[in-house]
Amino acid sequence: DVKVTQSSRYLVKRTGEKVFLECVQDMDHENMFWYRQDPGLGLRLIYFSYDVKMKEKGDIPEGYSVSREKKERFSLILESASTNQTSMYLCASSFADTKSYEQYFGPGTRLTVT
Amino acid sequence: AQKITQTQPGMFVQEKEAVTLDCTYDTSDQSYGLFWYKQPSSGEMIFLIYQGSYDEQNATEGRYSLNFQKARKSANLVISASQLGDSAMYFCAMREDYTGTASKLTFGTGTRLQVTL
Numbered sequence: 508d509v510k511v512t513q514s515s516r517y518l519v520k521r522t523g524e525k526v527f528l529e530c531v532q533d534m535d536h537e538n539m540f541w542y543r544q545d546p547g548l549g550l551r552l553i554y555f556s557y558d559v560k561m562k563e564k565g566d567i568p569e570g571y572s573v574s575r576e577k578k579e580r581f582s583l584i585l586e587s588a589s590t591n592q593t594s595m596y597l598c599a600s601s602f603a604d605t606k607s608y609e610q611y612f613g614p615g616t617r618l619t620v621t
Numbered sequence: 622a623q624k625i626t627q628t629q630p631g632m633f634v635q636e637k638e639a640v641t642l643d644c645t646y647d648t649s650d651q652s653y654g655l656f657w658y659k660q661p662s663s664g665e666m667i668f669l670i671y672q673g674s675y676d677e678q679n680a681t682e683g684r685y686s687l688n689f690q691k692a693r694k695s696a697n698l699v700i701s702a703s704q705l706g707d708s709a710m711y712f713c714a715m716r717e718d719y720t721g722t723a724s725k726l727t728f729g730t731g732t733r734l735q736v737t738l
Contacts, residue, residue, distance in 0.1 A: 538724075547630075549712060550728040565725070597666065601724075608654050608673075608716065610726060612666035 510534070511613035513598050519619045526585040528616050530598030537603035539581035540610065541565075541573060544595040556581055557603065588620045623648045625713050625729035632734050634703045641688070642698040642732045644713035650674075654716040655696040656726065657687065661709045669711075672696060703736045710734075 514529035530539065538557050542550040542565075552565030554573040562573050570592060574582045581600075585592055595617050599610040624647040634640035646655065657669040672680045672687045680687040688697040700707055713729040 540725075542728075547730055549625075549627075549730040550714075550726075552725055552727075555725060595664065599666075608656075608671055608724075609668050611668075612658075615664040617664075 513613040513616050520588050524588050526588045528583040530581045532600040536600035538601045540599040541583045542597045590620050593620045623727045627729035629732045639701045644696045656714040657698045658712045659709045708736045
């Protein structure tokens with residue numbers, strides 16, 4: 508079974524704090540993704556990575572950065588958390604071969620910034 | 622730019638009835654993929670069904686089928702014989718097909734389905 512795990516299900520942080528969200532997958536997937544999910548807006552792509560140390564901006568990268576030092580791990584960093592970053596964050600992974608089309612999702616981290 | 626539209630924020634269906642969740646898309650690509658995911662209240666995203674743009678037959682997976690109408694750019698999900706456990710948020714998504722970097726998904730805003738007795 509494919510497993511994508513995220514470090515926390517729930518997280519509460521204060522405005523201005525540096526926040527790390529960790530994602531680990533065990534299927535040797537090349538691609539990893541970070542989304543945020545807000546009511547009425549669906550899932551929006553923040554950043555993705557197609558290889559170790561490689562990253563590309565998604566649709567809403569402002570206020571976020573990412574790190575991928577190992578193939579199985581993809582971290583999302585909020586350099587200085589703000590209240591408008593309160594959201595559900597979902598990590599996903601997939602193979603690079605487009606014939607293997609499915610993205611596998613983690614359970615999500617619900618982040619509250621106060 | 623790719624866009625996915627789900628016009629039904631919420632739907633109700635009675636147990637054992639069939640229900641159709643609408644999805645329209647906009648793309649200038651010839652090669653693309655369409656997905657449906659289910660998100661129960663627990664939060665995890667569960668892959669349901671996939672349709673490639675060149676697939677001639679509509680995709681089916683158990684009680685799920687995808688009604689793909691390429692000319693209309695629609696990819697509606699049909700759930701037959703609804704069950705209480707089908708109550709969840711449903712997302713339609715589209716994948717760009719290109720090589721080189723990761724294939725990204727663009728998601729719609731979702732439809733919340735409630736199955737009633």
